[in-house]
Amino acid sequence: MSNQTSQPGSPAAVVFPRRYALLCALLSGFVLVGFGAVLHKAFSLQVLEHEFWLGKARLQSETTFRIPVYRGSVLDRNGRLLATSVHQFSVFVDPSKVPDKPGLARKLSPIIELPAASIEAQTKNRQGFTWLKRGISDQQRNLIERLQLEGVHLSPEYQRFYPFGSLAGQLLGFTNVDGKGLEGIEKLYDTVLDKEPIDCSQLRDGARRRISLHDQGSDDTDQAGGITLSLDAVLQAIAERELGAAVAAQGARAAEAVILDPRTMEVLALANWPPFDPNRYQAAASEDWRNRAITDLFEPGSTFKVFLYAAAIDQGTVRETDRFFCENGVYRLARNTIHDVHPHGWLTVPEMLMVSSNVGAAKLATKLGAGKFYQYIQAFGFGQKSGIGLTGEAQGLVRPWNEWRPIDLAVTGFGQSIGITALQLSSAVATIARGGVWQRPTILRRALRDSDQAEIRRAIQPARRVLKASTAALLTKWLIKATGEGGTGQPAVPAGYQVAGKTGTAQIVDPNTGTYSGKRYNAVFTGFVPAADPRLVITVVVHEPSKSIFGGTVAGPVFRNIAAEALPYLGVAPDRDDPNGKRSPTRWASLDPGAGPNNRQ
Structure with a gap:
């Protein structure tokens, strides 16, 4: 055999030593492991730890806080805005991002009208979000934006706004700066009107300058629910205007009026004087926030005779033709003396009511008896809340009959030794106007808890019969006489309309002596009109008039003026010819919010 040698390029020439092959394998393994680690880390960062690192990034580039959203509106029965929410801006600061706190305070002080020392104090030793001022004007906002102060930002919010100013202020109530209801309807229906604040984030660039303000909430189209009241803003304005005029003319302390529709028992007006503007509620005395028509108790005086006579007729205790001796105006009962304003002798039952005899009423009450009288007092709704649902309503003061x-x-x-509210008196009088059937008064017509939810419907109010229909009809006839010629209620009758009503002049108990004052009185008138087909029940209470003191001359004209304007406004035609040929003027109250919050004729 001949010897053969390997030539270059042949297979034998590329055989490497084993150690080189092992080295290559190890190197490849390291590369694969490293690449796998990179892939694993990338997967971990992008998938497994995505939310963690995103949160870290947000902490460095965003400031998150919460801002209020649109609060639902309050409307009257005809869709007029009584309370709504309007855009505003508020200014806040992130103290940790303010390099020159004294300088910032000096620049902001004249713009937001706060002392520089107060602003500087707000920025010291604080981290994160700090309000400087809520509800700034557009001019203030523009000036702040021009300054581009580091760490100072503007937040869009909503401000509660009452377009008609003081109109129905005690009923509507108000909200705090964060939009939470504190009084009145705003408080009662806070869960319906309010929505949870939305999360809001402030974005910054690498130099920590503001980029934009965005939110994860909703815009104006996603509004909170709203409510519609039974109130009629025009009637409310008429009532408030007339109360104000009476208080001024009579030198009175305060007054209230209630207007009901006896057909539905809806409250059309719940007026108080003095008023207050919920847009500036801090400027008013806190006692003026009170809705006196439902919170303040007073002795009703002779207006309460209506319910005594109703009970006596209904029980058959007396008949129309029965007569009582009225003691010529002075009646001794044990150690007490009962007086009439004018002396009277023998009078029939309707005559006693027409001239408003206290002596006759005392004798009639005694004949009826305490147990039966008390039963009717309760049936008419006295001594218990009316059920209207408004916060702060008083239940009244009626002692058990066996005491x-x-x-x-x-x-x-x-009408002494008993405490009632103007709303209770109106509801009880409405029972007579309704033919003897009592029903709970209402103020809410409809409510939407949210824009995408079904309407919250007003529950059908329970009714109960208190008087026979024949009793109510007979009593109405007598109350018409009480406002006719010779009756104490004649000043309450508007031209062209027939009124069924009753006056009241009530002494006020002196808290220092525990006895009735000879100088302090409440003047009251209550009734319904037109008498034959009642559309309005109106109650007027004037507290402590200093000129005249009588219900007929003080509260009666207020009733008359309200009815004279309200009935034509409602389209109610006159039901009788005026003997003097007079007709009530059409002078409806101005309710143009653009003309100012209190521009009511």
């Missing part, structure tokens, strides 16, 4: 002495029974017959 009454003979004098207590007698004086309760003409």
Whole structure:
């Protein structure tokens, strides 16, 4: 055999030593492991730890806080805006991002009208979000934006706004700066009107300058729910205007009026004087926030005789032709003396009501008896809340009948020793206007808890018969006489309309002596109109008039003026010819919010 040698390029020439092959394998393994680690880390960062690192990035580039959103509106029965929410801006600061706190305070102080020392104090030793001022004007906003102050930012919010100013202020109530209801309807229906604040983030660039303000919430189209009241803003304005005029003319302390539609028992007006503007509620005395028509108790005086006579007729205790001797105006009962304003002798039952004899009422109450009288007092809704649902409503003061002495029974017959509210009195009088059927008054017509939810409907109110229909009809006839010629209620009658009503002049108990004051009175008138087909029940209470004191001359004209304007506004035609040929003027209240919050004629 001949010897053969390997030539270059042949297979044998590329055989490497084994150690080189092992080295290549190890190197490839390291590369694969490294590449796998990179892939694993990338997967971990992008997938497994994505939210963690995104949160870290947001902490460096965003400031997150919460801002209020649109609060639902409050409307009257005809769709007029009584309370709404409008855009505003507020200014806040992130103290940790303010390099020159004294300088910032000096620049902002004249713009937001706060002392520089107060602003500087807000920025010291604080981290994160700090309000400087809520609800700034557009001019203030523009000036702040021009300064581009580091760490200072503007936040869009909503401000509660009451277009008609003081109109129905005590009923509507108000909200705090964060939009939470504190009084009135705003508080009662806070869960319906309010929505949760939205999360809001402030984006910054690498130099920590503001980029934009965005939110994860909703815009104006996603609004909170709203409510519609039974209130009529025009009637409310008429009532408030007339109360204000009466308080001024009579030198009175305060007044209230209630207007009901007896057909539905809807409250059309719930007026108080003095008023207050919920746009500036801090400027008003806190006692003026009170809705006196439902919170303040007063002795009703002779208006309460209506319910005594109703009970006596309904029980058959007296007949229309029965007569009582009224003691010529002075009646001794045990150690007490009951007086009439004018002396009277023998009077029939309707005559006693027409001239408003206290002596006659005392004798009639005694004949009826405490137990039966108390039963009707409760049936008319006295001594208990009306059920309207408004916060702060008083239930009244009626002592159990078995605690009454003979004098207590007698004086309760003409409205002493009992405490009621104007709304309770209106509801009870409406029972007579409704033919003897009592029904709970209402203020809410409809509510939407959210824009995408179904309407919250007003529950049908329970009704109960208190009087026979014949009793209510007879009593109405007598109340018409009480406002006719010779009756104490004649000043309450508007031209062209027939009124069924009753006056009341009630002494006020002196808290220092515990006895009735000879100088302090409440003047009251309550009734319904037109008498034959009632459309309105109106109650007027004037507290402590200093000129005249009588219900007929003080509260009666307020009733008349309200009815004279309200009935034509509602399209109610006159139901009688006026002997003087007069007709009630059409002078409806101006309700143009653009003309100013209190521009009501």
